[in-house]
Amino acid sequence: MQLISHAPxxxxxxxxxxxxxxxxxxxxxxxxxxxxIVVGSGLAGGAAAASLGELGYNVQCFCYQDSPRRAHSIAAxxxxxxxxxxxxxxxxxxxxxxDTVKGGDFxxxxxxxxRLAQVSVNIIDQCVAQxxxxxxxxxxxxxxxxxxxxxxxxxxxxxxQTGQQLLLGAYQALERQIGLGAVKMYPRMxxxxxxxxxxxxxxxxxxxxxxxxxxVHMADAVVLATGGYGNVFYLSTNAKGxxxxxxxxxxxxxxxxxxxxxxxxxxxxxxxxxxxxSKLTLMSESLRNDGRIWVPKTPGDKRAPSSIxxxxxxxYLERRYPSFGNLVxxxxxxRAAKAECDAGRGVGESxxxxxxxxxxxxxxxxxxxxxxxxxxxxxxxERITGENPYExxxxxxxxxxxxxxxxxxxxxxxxxxxxxFVLGEANFSDHGANRLGASAxxxxxxxxxxxxxxxxxxxxxxxxxxxxxxxxxxxKDAVANASAITKKLLNxxxxxxxxxxxxxxxxxxxxxxxxxxxxxxxKKALSQxxxxxxxxxxxxxxxxxxEEFNQSLERAGRVADFFELAELMCLDAxxxxxxxxxxxxxEYQTPEGEALRDDANYSYVAAWGYQGENHAPAxxxxxxxxxxVHPSQRSYK
Ligand SMILES: Cc1cc2nc3c(=O)[nH]c(=O)nc-3n(C[C@H](O)[C@H](O)[C@H](O)COP(=O)(O)OP(=O)(O)OC[C@H]3O[C@@H](n4cnc5c(N)ncnc54)[C@H](O)[C@@H]3O)c2cc1C
Numbered sequence: 001m002q003l004i005s006h007a008p009x010x011x012x013x014x015x016x017x018x019x020x021x022x023x024x025x026x027x028x029x030x031x032x033x034x035x036x037i038v039v040g041s042g043l044a045g046g047a048a049a050a051s052l053g054e055l056g057y058n059v060q061c062f063c064y065q066d067s068p069r070r071a072h073s074i075a076a077x078x079x080x081x082x083x084x085x086x087x088x089x090x091x092x093x094x095x096x097x098x099d100t101v102k103g104g105d106f107x108x109x110x111x112x113x114x115r116l117a118q119v120s121v122n123i124i125d126q127c128v129a130q131x132x133x134x135x136x137x138x139x140x141x142x143x144x145x146x147x148x149x150x151x152x153x154x155x156x157x158x159x160x161q162t163g164q165q166l167l168l169g170a171y172q173a174l175e176r177q178i179g180l181g182a183v184k185m186y187p188r189m190x191x192x193x194x195x196x197x198x199x200x201x202x203x204x205x206x207x208x209x210x211x212x213x214x215x216v217h218m219a220d221a222v223v224l225a226t227g228g229y230g231n232v233f234y235l236s237t238n239a240k241g242x243x244x245x246x247x248x249x250x251x252x253x254x255x256x257x258x259x260x261x262x263x264x265x266x267x268x269x270x271x272x273x274x275x276x277x278s279k280l281t282l283m284s285e286s287l288r289n290d291g292r293i294w295v296p297k298t299p300g301d302k303r304a305p306s307s308i309x310x311x312x313x314x315x316y317l318e319r320r321y322p323s324f325g326n327l328v329x330x331x332x333x334x335r336a337a338k339a340e341c342d343a344g345r346g347v348g349e350s351x352x353x354x355x356x357x358x359x360x361x362x363x364x365x366x367x368x369x370x371x372x373x374x375x376x377x378x379x380x381x382e383r384i385t386g387e388n389p390y391e392x393x394x395x396x397x398x399x400x401x402x403x404x405x406x407x408x409x410x411x412x413x414x415x416x417x418x419x420x421f422v423l424g425e426a427n428f429s430d431h432g433a434n435r436l437g438a439s440a441x442x443x444x445x446x447x448x449x450x451x452x453x454x455x456x457x458x459x460x461x462x463x464x465x466x467x468x469x470x471x472x473x474x475x476k477d478a479v480a481n482a483s484a485i486t487k488k489l490l491n492x493x494x495x496x497x498x499x500x501x502x503x504x505x506x507x508x509x510x511x512x513x514x515x516x517x518x519x520x521x522x523k524k525a526l527s528q529x530x531x532x533x534x535x536x537x538x539x540x541x542x543x544x545x546x547e548e549f550n551q552s553l554e555r556a557g558r559v560a561d562f563f564e565l566a567e568l569m570c571l572d573a574x575x576x577x578x579x580x581x582x583x584x585x586x587e588y589q590t591p592e593g594e595a596l597r598d599d600a601n602y603s604y605v606a607a608w609g610y611q612g613e614n615h616a617p618a619x620x621x622x623x624x625x626x627x628x629v630h631p632s633q634r635s636y637k
Pocket of ligand 1 (some may be wrong): 039042044062063064065073074075077081163228238239246401426438440441
């Protein structure tokens with residue numbers, strides 16, 4: 001298979017405009033003849049469904065929560081980037097483009113990243129028009145703060161609840177279209193399979209989470225905006241329901257999966273407290289604007305932080321990276337924290353923690369300002385740990401947070417299955433091997449509000465998908481497949497819980513394909529995962545029945561998919577014999593311990609294709625070329 005990106009050629013600053021002009025249009029009266037399925041109602045899916053409804057298409061939108069407004073995007077805390085240059089501090093579309101390509105360690109497609117930077121400015125206007133209450137400065141202008149990997153302030157925020165406010169904006173736009181009858185909403189529906197007819201995506205199979213009813217939904221195109229797969233690690237900052245099922249089952253129907261090993265470990269999470277913990281909590285990267293990160297200089301120093309004098313503290317990020325200091329990108333900050341803890345300088349009972357200290361900022365700005373900026377985060381931290389960050393430094397440690405990998409898409413956000421579009425965290429598109437903070441919300445909304453409305457019309461106008469009946473053989477086959485998986489999970493009469501398997505799988509992936517990876521560990525994981533997967537199918541116990549609200553069954557299906565995805569992640573990580581961004585192969589590092597890329601051999605997107613059960617997936621490469629931001633050793637010193 002050859003991967004064609006359809007990225008336009010010519011000057012990059014005109015490429016999106018030129019591309020849009022060349023896309024075919026559907027006249028307003030004809031749009032209502034097309035049905036579009038959108039799976040997902042987070043920022044990417046919600047924005048897409050609302051925009052497509054507004055354009056006049058018939059949209060069916062699905063989510064597994066009881067309301068679209070509970071999509072995981074609601075958890076996003078810190079902010080959303082846009083190259084508005086309100087602070088007059090040197091920002092521009094080109095600088096956001098440059099920072100993002102460099103931040104992703106030169107493993108993203110330049111044309112996509114430029115477009116993202118370009119439309120970032122429209123997103124803010126759109127959201128303000130919707131009434132999103134972004135923080136404002138005294139004079140009334142929108143305020144900005146800084147996030148990792150940038151030396152300008154370009155992050156728009158609504159305290160520590162940016163995702164919630166943005167999602168409420170998208171949700172209102174979606175509800176308006178639901179009210180107008182342009183969008184039909186299907187909450188509490190789990191997409192279990194993709195229906196592919198004559199090579200085109202033509203529908204989905206869903207299971208109602210209320211009563212287990214399996215249904216077929218047909219359409220002219222399918223949009224997946226189903227979020228990331230960070231829960232493969234079991235412990236992560238993602239909501240418990242986040243899963244890979246929709247994209248994984250699409251992969252098994254022929255969509256290529258790109259860069260599965262590119263996962264993001266976020267440096268500022270509340271450390272794990274015990275073996276039976278099931279969820280981790282993020283402390284937003286925004287705290288690194290004002291929080292200073294340090295460890296005691298002496299290994300094993302167990303004194304209370306207030307008893308450790310300045311001279312015996314190591315502000316290791318400020319020391320190692322004087323230009324960016326505490327605002328180095330996430331991959332670098334995470335590895336640096338791990339290195340300190342590995343050297344015995346970690347804090348807290350487990351030794352797996354570093355301090356994030358707001359005391360200097362409180363002295364400088366006053367408690368009130370800090371509370372205005374981060375109040376809800378500080379309160380959340382105190383509720384979880386019982387410690388008051390206004391008085392003692394927070395303890396933080398890296399945790400699984402985001403996945404840069406996802407289904408491969410071209411410049412039009414279409415996967416390798418014609419008619420299947422993938423948006424937001426579910427695709428692989430714009431962040432390369434490491435996503436910069438505050439760029440996921442930007443990408444999800446760019447995809448949903450500003451890209452898919454153009455590109456899907458072009459597909460429909462050119463492909464002219466013929467009518468297909470809901471009882472077509474491909475639909476029946478997908479129903480049979482979904483029902484068989486459910487039945488198999490319920491029929492097993494094993495002894496172990498779904499969670500116990502998930503926890504064990506997550507530990508294998510974290511230990512061997514987490515912050516650090518090496519050949520021996522990855523090979524070990526690749527031998528352990530299939531054994532555990534086999535035991536899962538023999539020995540899992542799923543209580544309850546299909547015809548009821550059954551979260552154990554729901555989770556079991558997701559964990560079954562995580563088993564397969566975990567294997568692909570390790571395979572991809574083993575195959576990529578270089579370090580880049582979040583993919584840190586311990587064998588490939590600079591003398592200073594930074595990621596060492598191998599551009600001559602690995603400057604490509606690795607896209608994996610399913611070849612059937614018990615067959616190795618096939619690797620197809622999309623070569624990456626850099627005409628504007630030339631690859632160099634990333635330096636934040
Ligand atoms: C704690 C936390 C804080 C964050 N803070 C920031 C931040 O400050 N700035 C930033 O840029 N990014 C942040 N991120 C990342 C960002 O929130 C996510 O990448 C982004 O919100 C993902 O949006 P999405 O629309 O792609 O997916 P989601 O919001 O995850 O939505 C997925 C949708 O798909 C549906 N779905 C999934 N599977 C199925 C299925 N099988 N069947 C039916 N429906 C399905 C769900 O119901 C949901 O509606 C944060 C992430 C976390 C975990």
